[in-house]
Amino acid sequence: MSRAPDPALRPALAGAAALCAVIGLARFGYVPLFPALVAGGWVGGGEAGALGAINFTGYLAGALLGPLVGLRLGTRRALDAGMALAALSFLASALHPAAPWGFPWLAAWRAAAGLAGGVTMALVGPAVQAVTEPARRGRAGGLVISGVGAGVVLASLLVPALVSTGGLSAAWAGLGLAIAALWAFAHPRWPGAPVAPSTAAPATGPTRAPASLILAYTLSAAGMAAPMVYLGDLAARGHGMGVAAAGLVWAFFGLGGLLGTLSGGRAADRLGARAMPLWMAAQVAALAAALLPHPAAVPIAALLSGFSGIGISAVALARLRAATGADTARHWSRATALYAGAQALTGYALAVLFAWAGDAHAPVFLAGLVLSLAGLIVARRED
Template identity: 35%
Template sequence: MSSLASEAINEAAPASVWRAIFAGLSASFIGIGLARFAYTPLLPALIDAHWFSASDAVYLGAANLAGYLLGAIAGRPLAARMNNVHVLRAMKVLVALAFFACAFPVSFSWFFAWRLLSGLAGGAIMVLVAATVLPHVPESRKGIVSGAIFLGIGLGVAASGTIVPLLLTLGLRATWMGLGVICVVLTAANWSGWPQGKEAAAPTKAAAKNSAGAGAASNFANFSIIYLVYALMAAGLVPAMVFLVDFVARGLGAGTHLSSIFWVLYGVGAIIGPPSYGFFVDRFGAKPAVRAVLLLQALAILGLALLSDRLLIAALTIVAGTFPSGIVPLVLAWIREKAPGNGALQNVAWSKATIFFAALQAAAGYAYSAIFAYSGGNHRLLFEIAAAALMLALFAEVLVSFLRSRSALKNAHGE
C-alpha cells in the first residue's frame, strides 16, 4: 500500500481493520486486477501458441466483461442468501479455479465459460467488498480506505505487465497455473482477515422492501446523475484500457517491446489512482473531485488523440492509468454523500451504479472494436470519442447540479 494511504489511515487503527483492508485489497487484486487485466499480455501468446485464432481470442477477452455484468447483478442476491464474507471468499476461489482451468484449452466453449466465471467473480467482488470493509472504518477515513481497497486493481494491472511476461518464459500453461497459484496464496493468507459482524451490503428483507418501495422512484432520481456519469466514465476508459498497447506498438510505430513498457506505465498510474483519488475525496469532497477528474481525464485522453511525442504520450499514459481504478472510491464517496448514514441505500445505489458501468463498458468494448475495424484501425478516433464521452459526463453533472440548485432556490423563495 502507498505511503500516502498508510499515513492517512494510520490513526492507531486496530489490527483487525488493517487485516480487513488487506483482505479487500487482495480481493480486488484477484477478482479484477488479475482476472481481467492479465489477459491483455496473454493475448498474443494465446494466438502465437495456436490455442485460439485472433478473432476467437478477442471474443474470449470480452467474455470477462460480460461475466462482470452478471456478477454485478448477482452480487447482492448472493450475499442475501449467504453473507458477504462467504461470497467474497467463494469468488476468490472461483477466480483461482478459472486460472487453473484456462491452463487446459479443452475447447472454445470451455475457455469462454471459465473467462465468463472469472468476470462474474470480479463483478460480485466489486459490489460487495467495500460494503463489507467500510462499516468498520471511521467516516473521515472512508475515502482513503476505499482507495486502499481498490488499489488492488492497480496492482493487478502492474502485475499483468511484469509478472505475466516473466511467467511466459516458462510457457503458456505454466503462466495460467502460476496466476492460479498466486490467487490461492493470497486467498489463503487473507481467509480470516475479513471483518465479522457489522456489514451493510446485504440488507434484511424488510430493509430491501422499504428501499424498493414507495421511495424507489425518488431514490433512482436522486442517484440517476451518478449512474449516468459512471456509465459515461466506462465509455471513456475503454479505448486506453484496450487499445493503448496496440496504439503505441503500431500507431506510433514503437514496436512491441516499448509498448509493453507503456503498459507498465499504465499500471503505475493504476496504482496511484485509488489512494490519490480517495485522498482528494476526503480533503475536498466527492463532487469537486469528480469534476476535476473528469476534466483531467478528458484532456489526457484528448492528448493521446492529438499528440505524437513519445515522452508526452508516456506521461499521459500514467494519468490515464489512474482512471479505471481511481474512479471506484470516487463514485463510492459520491454515493455516500448522497445518502449519508444510510448504509442499505448506499449499497443498493452502488450495486446499480456498478451494473450501469458494467453494461456500458461491455457495450463500449464491442462498439469501439467495430469502429476500429470500420475506420481502418484509427486509434486516435477512438480516443476522441472517449474524450467526448468524458466531457459529456462533466457537462451533464454540472447541468444537473445547476438545475437542482436553481429549483431548490425557487422553492425556498416560494416558501
C-alpha cells in the same frame, strides 16, 4: 521498533487483496496478454477484442448478482467464491492448446473471470465501509480500490516474464496461482460484523443517489473500455514496441491507478462534488494522449488512464457514501452494474469497430474520447 499494522485496517487490506486478484489480475491482466495471444496464434485481433467484451459481460452479470449471492451465501463466503472462481478461470485458460473448443473455451473462462470480479466489486467495498469507523472510511475506501492498481502493476511484471520463459500457458497458470495466494492472504481478514450503531452514521430510510454522479460514472466506464482492452496492444502492435513494452506501459497504468485511488477517497471527502470533474478531466486527457502519433505519448496515456479510470471508483464510492449513508451498499451495487453494462456494450461495439478498421487503434480511442468528454460535461453538473 516497527509498528504493527493498524487492526482497524485489516478488512481494508483484505478488500485490497481481493480487488488486486479479481480486477487487477483476473480482469486487467488480460491487457498485456492481448498482443501475446494474437502473436502466438491463439486468437485473431478481433477475437482478442471480443474476449475483452465477454469479460465485461461477465462482470455485468456478477455486479447484478452480487447482492443476491451475498445474501444467500453471506458476504465472507461470497467473497471466497469470487476469488476461487477467478483463480480457476486462469488455470483453465492455461489448458487452451489442449482443449478442443478453441475460442469458445477462452470465452467461457473470460466470462467466469468477469463474473468473479463483478460479484467481488459489488460486495467488498460496502462491506469494508460498514465495518470501518466513519472518520476512516475515505482512507479505507481508497485503500480497497488501490488493490486494483497494485494488481495491474503485478500483472505488468508477471505477464512478460512468464510469456518469455514459459509461454502463454505458463502466463495463464502463473496469474491463477498469484490469485490463489492473494485469496489465502485475504480469507482470514474478511470484513466481519458492521460497526456498532453508536459509531456509525445515523440510520435513515431509503435515499436517492445523485443522478449526475451515477451517469458520469457510467460514461467514465464507457470511455475507459478502449484503454482497458486495447492500450497494451496499442503499444505492442500499434506502435511496434513489442510485448515487453506492453507490459511496461501497463505498469504505468497500474501506478496511475494506485495514485488515483489512494488520493481519490480523500479528495472526495475534502472537495465534495468538485472531485468527480477532476478525475473525468484526467480521463479526457488520457484518451487524447492515446491518439497522439508518437510512441512516447503511450506511457502518458497509460498513467492518466489508470489514475482516472481506476481512481474514479474510489471517488464515486466516497461520494455515494456521503450522499446515501447507510444505504450505500444498494446504490453502489447499482452503480457497479451500470458501470459494467456500459463497458460490456461499449466493449462489443469497439470489438466490431476494431475488426472493421483492420486492427487500427485510432477509431477505438476516438470513440473513448467522445464518451469521456460526455462524462466530463455530466460530472460538472453533479448535484
